[in-house]
Amino acid sequence: MISEDQLKTWGKQGSTGQFTATHDTLKTWLNDSNSPFCTKDFSIFLQGSYKNDTNIYGDSDVDVVIQLNQTFYPDLSILTDEEEQLWKAAHSDAEYTLKQFKNDVTSWLVKKYGSDVQTGTKAICIKGNGNRRNADVLVCCKHRRYERFRSLNDQSCQDGISFFNSSGVRIDNFPKQHRDNCAKKHRHSNNWFKHTARIYKNLRNTMIEKNVIEDNLAPSYFIEGLLWNVPLDRFGGTEQQNLFDTLDWLWNADRSKFVCANDLCSLFHPTSLVTWRAEKCKKFLSKAIGYWEAA
Template identity: 30%
Template sequence: MKLTKQQLEIYSKPGSLTNSKNMYKTLKNFFNNNLEAKTDIYLQGSYANHTNIRGDSDVDIILEFTSIFSHNINEFSPEEQNDFHNRYTNAKHDINYYKNQVRRLLNESNYTFIEKDKCFKITEGTAINADIVVCSSYKKFTEYPKCIEGILIPSNPKTISFPKLYKEKLSSKNTETNKNYKSMVRIFKNIFNYINTNSTEKYANLSSHIIESVLYNVPNDYFKDSNLLERFTSILDYLNSYENYSEMLTPDEQETVIGDNILIKIELQKFLEEIYGYM
């Protein structure tokens, strides 16, 4: 495989959304018709953010139970904590109660699923696999009572993320880069899949999410060259010369992409260097 301008143009195209849209509509209706609790149902991941490529299989569907929420109020002063507890009362049920409801619905349905730590993976009964993520709302207070809205997944350990903020930030990045950010993400994701399939070097610790997040940290000006090959090369050069991978932030800007994970850092550097061999 040679990374010519023509190949990059092919790699920049999004994968089909037909099956994912139909499946999402079907499952959203299924849960809306059968869940009694107030639930916000929406997509997250590559299909939600339009960075999906051909071959992307799983669709992530969030079931956010909004009648309950978790928080970080214990990080604030006693006065602020007291005010918080005066404003809010304890919920009648916790998230595991609602997770049991979802499990029961799926058991009674025609869907075949596997229960995993962070989701119910539907493997049969839909055109493509679906990861059903059950979660509660989460309020990350930054300066009480101001907060950032996210979700809490009852995994082990618990997972906190900010999918709506993530999607919003990706959309802004794409707008600020003349709509070239998301297409560049698809290019790098396709290259990653090709190399991981055909190269002797395997990148077990890298993921599409990490690649998407790393590219989010590239300054906007690098995405604005009108020539696709030159744009791709300048971004690749920038990343290969970058020294502080550990400081890169995820698109929601709430945590680092790599942090102190040496294995991911080493694999990322090797992957970026190996791309030159296809140019």
């Protein structure tokens, strides 16, 4: 078994000093009044491990979101035909598009960071330099998943974000719901949830370093979603008991019913860009159990 001391170390939050400096500098630049998008309605916020307080010592990337608030993409799939027609009659196409916004943000970042700026699959990547950490800037607009629409004064929707990957495919996600639900789970688990998420991430990284699993088998977002499905009574006790009880429950559970921590999407799907693959999760859990038993 993995020792009690090792698990306790793995459960500690990583340092945030360089992260804070990188984030503050980047946010100041994006809010500069000379930017080509300064007159637009936008907001800047964090997402990922640093925002969710589940960062570990091996984390290096700072995940920053810049969201265009005056433009949004809708999901009308569960509205009735009548509601969809009412929605279309009440809305018009945006004058300033997400594509324009991303082009403006990219050019502004290049002006400051030069060749350290590269366009990634989903985000704009800024290479670290000196005390500056690597940063991923996700350019998005609002997303609204409608549950009801009768008029602008009588509607219900879930607010999320929409962005496009490098292949031009739109991706919708709900980071605020993920963050809020993880925070609630942490409180209700007597502060064990985030501690446990950091242990699982460190266990994953150790297995990657020792070539037990391949990189990208278990992204941090999905590890948090996986653990969000674990019942509260499985968290706690000694460090070893906590890991054993959560792993044991996850391995024996009907994982096909798991949902993402945002509680709006299934955790597993064979093709969706915002869900995990069931076979990857099974492999990760199998390897984690094997590593635990052999340690």
